[in-house]
Amino acid sequence: MDETQNTEQANSTHKIGIYLWIWGLLFVLSFFSYMVDWFAFQGLLRWSLILTFMFLKAGLIMAFFMHLFWERYALVNVLLWPMTAIACFIALMAAEAQYTVFTRAFYFFVGG
Amino acid sequence: MSDNTLNNLPGGFKGMSHDMGSDQTAFKGVQWGKVMMWIFLLSDTFIFSCFLISYMKGRASTVVDWPNTSEVFSLHVGDVPVPLLLIAIMTFVLITSSGTMALAVKYGYERNRKMCAWLILATAIGGLTFVGMQAFEWSKLIHEGVRPWENPFGAKQFGSFFFMITGFHGTHVSIGVIFLFIFARKTFRGDFDTGKRGFFTTMKSDYVAIEILGLYWHFVDLVWVFIFAFFYLW
Numbered sequence: 001m002d003e004t005q006n007t008e009q010a011n012s013t014h015k016i017g018i019y020l021w022i023w024g025l026l027f028v029l030s031f032f033s034y035m036v037d038w039f040a041f042q043g044l045l046r047w048s049l050i051l052t053f054m055f056l057k058a059g060l061i062m063a064f065f066m067h068l069f070w071e072r073y074a075l076v077n078v079l080l081w082p083m084t085a086i087a088c089f090i091a092l093m094a095a096e097a098q099y100t101v102f103t104r105a106f107y108f109f110v111g112g
Numbered sequence: 113m114s115d116n117t118l119n120n121l122p123g124g125f126k127g128m129s130h131d132m133g134s135d136q137t138a139f140k141g142v143q144w145g146k147v148m149m150w151i152f153l154l155s156d157t158f159i160f161s162c163f164l165i166s167y168m169k170g171r172a173s174t175v176v177d178w179p180n181t182s183e184v185f186s187l188h189v190g191d192v193p194v195p196l197l198l199i200a201i202m203t204f205v206l207i208t209s210s211g212t213m214a215l216a217v218k219y220g221y222e223r224n225r226k227m228c229a230w231l232i233l234a235t236a237i238g239g240l241t242f243v244g245m246q247a248f249e250w251s252k253l254i255h256e257g258v259r260p261w262e263n264p265f266g267a268k269q270f271g272s273f274f275f276m277i278t279g280f281h282g283t284h285v286s287i288g289v290i291f292l293f294i295f296a297r298k299t300f301r302g303d304f305d306t307g308k309r310g311f312f313t314t315m316k317s318d319y320v321a322i323e324i325l326g327l328y329w330h331f332v333d334l335v336w337v338f339i340f341a342f343f344y345l346w
Contacts, residue, residue: 073128097172
């Protein structure tokens with residue numbers, strides 16, 4: 001079993017520098033996203049900054065801490081393509097929310 | 113499948129079609145337990161996505177103003193309210209523990225038993241700190257009158273989404289902390305060097321287990337990134 005595991009698993013380790021760099025970047029990005037709230041940015045600027053820092057942090061964690069950057073495409077694609085289903089779901093529910101808030105406002109304020 | 117054989121295979125999308133169509137192991141160079149953990153994490157992604165999407169839908173479709181999270185989650189330092197202070201500290205604690213976990217995986221593969229074990233222990237303590245601060249946050253909000261069905265700050269849906277989403281995430285952290293302590297003990301004891309058989313399995317222990325545990329822990333951090341962005345900052 002020991003042999004099979006060693007042969008199945010590529011045992012290459014990465015230099016410590018890369019982990020420390022990513023670690024530092026995550027701290028900086030978290031600090032930036034906290035600053036978005038601190039300076040109380042509003043509207044599109046706030047949302048775009050939040051999303052940018054969020055995706056950067058998520059990408060760094062998945063790529064380097066979870067080693068996806070070094071995995072073969074077979075695994076990477078199996079994990080990332082299902083996310084498109086979630087993106088569709090978000091779009092559907094955003095549309096649904098608009099409809100719900102419209103009907104609520106209509107019947108609350110205009111009356112049925 | 114040694115490193116050399118892997119390097120001889122085609123890479124990129126060509127490699128993907130080669131691996132998938134090879135009539136053998138589809139995920140080459142990946143131990144089966146790691147694939148299982150990834151598939152579990154994928155299903156967990158869908159669960160958390162459903163929570164966050166229902167939160168989006170609930171928040172977008174209420175005609176009452178949503179509570180200002182910047183004020184709701186502020187802490188008083190002296191007399192000055194600092195917005196989101198506790199949440200910011202929790203975020204930094206979780207990222208710190210994610211970093212120590214990444215290093216533990218690295219030292220595990222280098223068969224550096226002591227470094228690996230201490231780093232896992234540090235990760236566990238970071239996780240425990242996070243859960244403790246979350247318990248503080250929950251009791252603070254409950255004292256202020258936040259309930260799943262009402263709250264003094266705004267839209268009623270706020271409470272149910274808050275308890276549901278952070279509660280489910282906190283449960284994940286707690287389970288992770290328990291496993292981190294168990295694995296710290298196993299590493300200190302040298303189970304992964306001697307190949308001692310595990311409690312639930314007849315297979316021999318291997319340092320790849322640390323990477324699998326690490327995947328789970330990084331995922332918990334990953335989910336927090338999204339909760340922090342969408343629930344606390346938005």
